[in-house]
Amino acid sequence: MAMLSRPVYGILSPQTGKNHLLIADAEGAAAILDLAKKTSPDFFAAAEVMFVPGPDGGKYVEALKALVPGRLYEGPSIAAAMPRLRQIFGAAHMGLRLYVAGTESLIGQVVQAASEAGIEHASIQTEHRGSWARRVQCVHCKGITENVTTQPVKCSHCGLLLLVRDHYSRRYAAFQGVCINAEDPSEIPPTEEMFR
Amino acid sequence: MGINFKKETFRDDYSFKNSPEQVRRFPFPFHEDGYMYSVNIEPHVGGRTGTVFEHLFDVDEHYVSEMQDRAMVLAEDPLRCQSLPHMTLAGWDTLELLMTEKAKSYPEHFSLTRDGDKWHWINRPLGIDDHFTFGDTSTLPYGPLEYITRQSQGDFAVLDQRDNNLWMDAGIVTTQADWSLDFDIGMNFFEWHAPVPLAHELGIFTRALKFLMAMQQGQPARRLNWTMTINPRLDTSPENFHKWGTDRATVTPENVGQKVHLRVEVQMFFRLPRSNALLFPIRCYLIKMDELVSSAKWGRRFHRVLRDLPDELAEYKGLVRYRPTVVEWLSKRDDGKPTSSGYGPD
Secondary structure, three states: OOOOOOOOOOOOOOOOOOOOEEEEOOOOHHHHHHOOOOOOOOOOEEEEEEEEEOOOOHHHHHHHOOOOOEEEEEOOHHHHHHHHHHHHHHHOOOOOEEEEOOHHHHHHHHHHHHOOOOOOOOOOEEEOOOOOEEEEOOOOOOOOEEEEEOOOEEEOOOEEEEEEEEEEEEOEEEEEEEEEEOOOOOOOOOOOOOOO | OOOOOOOOOOOHHHHHOOOOOHOOOOOOOOOOOOOOOOOOOOOOOOOOOOOOOOOOOOOOOOOHHHHHHHHHHHOOOOHHEEEHHHHHHHHHHHHHHHHHHHHHHHOEEEEEEEOOOOEEEOOOOOOOEEEEEEOOOHHHHOOHHHHOOOOOOOEEEEEEEOOOEEEEEEEEEOOEEEEOOOOOOOOOOHHHHOOOOOOOOOOOHHHHHHHOOOOOOOOOEEEEEEEEEOOOOOOOOOOOOHHHHHHHHHHOOHHHHHHHHEEEEEEEEEEEEOOOOOEEEEEEEEEEEHHOOOOOOHHHHHHHHHHHHHHHHHHHHHOOOOOHHHHHHHOOOOOOOOOOOOOOOO
């Protein structure tokens, strides 16, 4: 059975309304391009697109520009995009329609910022594309380790060897990491690539 | 006659132990010689004299020392007590419920005098004598939830009810069976129970949620849950797992009796009057194997329960490493005789 704390992602579909904000990273751009095939002709004129291409997403920039969105932002990282995003959320009124596509890390952090601004997470359209790398919160030191692809993983803050659980917190936008060898610190299990 | 509060520790030298009277009133959680999940919720009404259910909020001989241990945990990690901004009213509801019940059940130890919103609270065992204004947080040294739960044994989760679900939006958690309030705060009923194996498939949580959402004020309910703890440590938190996890590898046939504890949670549910939140106290009771087998029936039965426990549950409860040693030790105290039904020690 799937872990019930873990978000379920869907497929972006156009919502009624005039005020659309679309956020994507890397392969998530392809989800916006797929959405564009289903939208009315004037959809993107009143939309803002925020895109974080990362190392692999540069190939989508021209195609996104060709949608001629009302505003197009291209940022170097999710972290760099967050202040701009928070400002939009802070000023947003009820009619804002939110679409997020890409890595689980991006979706989690956008939903987190939206929730802090009072936007109900269930009202956000999400679609997963690309990497399944995880954000992991160390339950011991509370530090967050980004882009985790292995099981177990060493906490980038306190150095404990963490079992990456499927238990997920929307508030932290992170999976839970718990010391994997707490019962016997001399046991060092092999590290495997798990989250690609 | 008042309670004889003991001076003892739940860490370092682990001087905790139960008096013979406290052993007799232990809330043994198995009514038959086996265990599987069930909703097992029953009305929480005052029970027989000499049981932990005599009063709605049991105060026992460990009270003062448990509160000292809680203060130490909070000093190290303030994130163990949190309350989302919309939960302050539920905190006042909690304070009112705990103060009125304590003063009613144990007048020799606690008193509450109310003059409109001017309240006077005396907690003699902890040496507290405070005047404050009900509803005005600035008149207390902590928020209302933290103030009163620093004076109440057991963990407390406060659940907001909305959108056909319950949300873990406040709590104080320092004596937990390995779950993190800090991680789970803000989650709904299914989300915070997500890591529990088997029970989702059995429909346990769907039925439990339906029951809880329909709960009425003045009709509290309770259920029992259990796990095991090596050394009488109250703070078996995931936060500190890397500090206490090694204890699980220290069990030997010689030390089972003193080191291995059955840990029982009396979980209670109260509908709160102003906020309509649900208060979910989780009271932890510990008993050493030596103390447990002082009742022949409990010793026999716990042997059979632990021996036959499904592996998934043993894994989830963290018993895998020491279960064989404890089962072997208990088997020598199980003469194979039938046990009477019910929880009592005989």
